[in-house]
Amino acid sequence: MNSDIKELLKKNQLSVTASREKILQLFLEQEGALAHGDIEKKAGEKFDRVTVYRTLQTFVEKGIIHTIPTSDNSIRYALCKDDCASGHHHDHHVHFVCNECNNTFCLDDVVTPNIKLPSGYSQEHIEVVVKGVCKHCS
């Protein structure tokens, strides 16, 4: 499974480094999404803050992770499914934020609905975030 991580990095033309392995591992062993702060904490004192910022940025660019918008100024990141090509991220699934445990989950099976926009507006991407109580907390 450690080799899975290496493979994933190589597949994206990224050199295999300790910090990238560690951060990817955090995402893999975590069901929900992670904010930058979570990653710093979970990674312990091992990595510089700057490294975490740059690693997340790189992962987003490569389409390994994607961002989830929030209303509290703490962007969440979650693993992308394999069909995300470099630069061209397309997650058509709904995100769920639990008001109890405050975790964010990707509901991979729930597809974002079609929205009929007023004339003049063109749609390129759609984000749906549902808030409520998750299955673990209910």
Next chain:
Amino acid sequence: MNSDIKELLKKNQLSVTASREKILQLFLEQEGALAHGDIEKKAGEKFDRVTVYRTLQTFVEKGIIHTIPTSDNSIRYALCKDDCASGHHHDHHVHFVCNECNNTFCLDDVVTPNIKLPSGYSQEHIEVVVKGVCKHCS
């Protein structure tokens, strides 16, 4: 129209102060949504940063404005329609972010769709943010 602003403040049991009037006015004369930074800039050097923070917080609590989630750590705020009671904000409309002018708009006529969640999940609130090109830029 200046008295409209005063009325709105009084209706929400808020004392009428220069900063609240000014910030409310900014929202009224602006079609799109505003981030905290926008407000600081537009208000000039007139108000302390802390005052802006506290005013926005108060307005959200009173249901005068609502937040719009973003993926860039800069929450946007927009005026609520009159049916938002104190504490109980319910905007069932879709938000639109333009990739050209980078403005955020409330599409008041576009209602958020129903989402069928997996069993175990309960829905309390739903946010839909569409990205694309707005009518002014297309």
Next chain:
DNA sequence: AATTAAAAGCAACAATGTTGCAAAAATCTG
């Protein structure tokens, strides 16, 4: 106009995010 209650401003601080550069590590090549 005086009293009371609320808000603004200030200062100091904490947290978060950014940039340039030198050191270290990973990849490449013979």
Next chain:
DNA sequence: CAGATTTTTGCAACATTGTTGCTTTTAATT
């Protein structure tokens, strides 16, 4: 595998953003 090259990391310094306590000022109340 060892050396050259490229990439990434860590550090330092800084910029921006957000928070808290307290005093002064302003608005509402009587």
